[in-house]
Amino acid sequence: MAWTAHTIIQNGRAIPFEDARIHPLSVGLAYGAAVFEGIRAYINPATGRLSVFRLEEHLIRLDQGIKFMRFDDPPSRDVLRQGVMDAIMANAPDDDCYIRLQVHIESRGSMATTGTVGWVCAAIPRERSTKRESGLAAGVSSWVRISDNTMPARIKATANYHAGRIATQQAKADGYDTPILLTREGKVSETAGACLFMVRDGVVITPARDSDILESVTRDTVLELARENGFTTQERRADRTELYVADEVFVCGTGQELLPVTSIDRLAVGDGKPGVITLRLQAAYESVVRGTTDAHAAWRTPVA
Ligand code: PMP
Structure with missing residues (x-):
């Protein structure tokens, strides 16, 4: 992974990466009025070509x-799609890349202001998690997941990550790799940056969409791959104690991809090693994102 990002797209213009600017008093920064996507593009090992994984779902x-x-006059989906392609091509990466596409209020004002909407798209290198094989040590957080009627997790707003960051910092201080957050009702929600799955008696279970989760693209992909691999799947509310008695637990998201969880609150998950179903789904995910299978070609947008 030798490449570095030297160019960024801001409001449709390609500029040097370090020259991107936004005023500190912009509503986007001062009041957190910004939404974004984290997207990945993967190299196919046979062709050496990059393709963006599930770009359309991220744009939607x-x-x-x-x-x-309630942004005024925002950029269209076509403009943003082109921005993603431009950000990648301008940097000519020779390896996988991570894309951050963000739309924010650029002008100064108050909370009541909508103002000028700006956007930025960066394509940058991003290492994979070092825990892909060994798995994560997770701790159930004393911080509670943001809820739909205060700060909806379904909307991928940058401000949501204030809550995620608090829980992550606490988890790290307590010696864990990641927090697992519960809803106000005490049901399992997700981590600060990924969705959560567990396996019980061969059934692949993930918290339902009304569990204050981000409606994750990877979660949807994993559910589909699990069904294709012959597993029964369930999207339902899940109790905290199910985490301790589950045979396997894993997390998934664009950035983290698919990572085993091998302990929760210092109790081993299963036998304390990544589970067989987890590893099977991790391999299936790898081949679908990279296009080493012909299946789901529509999920991969070639970088022209
Ligand atoms: N939950 C949260 C809180 C996240 O930040 C992310 C990463 N965007 C995910 C889940 C996974 O979402 P996706 O699969 O769409 O990347």
Whole structure:
């Protein structure tokens, strides 16, 4: 992974990466009026070509966020799609890349202001988690997941990550790799940056969409792959204690990809090693994102 990002796209213009600017008093920064997507593009080992994974689904979710934020005159989906392609091509990466696409209020003002909407798209290198094989040590957080009627997790707003960051910092201080957050009702929600799955008696279970989760693209992908691999799946509310008695637990998201969880609150998950179903789904995910299978070609947008 030798490449570095030297160019960034800001409001449709390619500029040197370090020259991107936003005023500190912009509503986007001062009041957290910003939504974003984290997207990955993967190299196919046979062709050496990059393709973006599930770009359209990310753009649709971003549109939902833009609508919810009541942004005036936002960039269209076509403009943002082109921005993603431009950000990648301008940097000519020779390896996988991570793309951050963000739409924010650029002008100064108050909470009541909508103002000028700006956007930025960066394509940068991002190492994979070092815990892909060994698995994560997770701790159930004393911080509670943001809830739909205060700060909806369904909307991928940058401000949500204030709550995620508090829980992550606490988890790290307590010696864990990641927090697991519960809803106000005490049901399992997700981590600060990934969705959560567990396996019980061969059934692949993930908290339902009304569990204050981000409606994750990877979660949807994993559910589909699990079904294709012959597993029964359930999207339902899940109790905290199910985490301790589950045979396997894993997390998934664009950034973290698919990572085993091998302990929770210092109790081993299963036998304390990544589970067989987890590893099977991790391999299935790897081949679908990279296109080493012909299946789901529509999920991969080639970088022209
Ligand atoms: N939950 C949270 C809180 C996240 O930040 C992310 C990463 N965007 C995910 C889940 C996974 O979402 P996706 O699969 O769409 O990347």
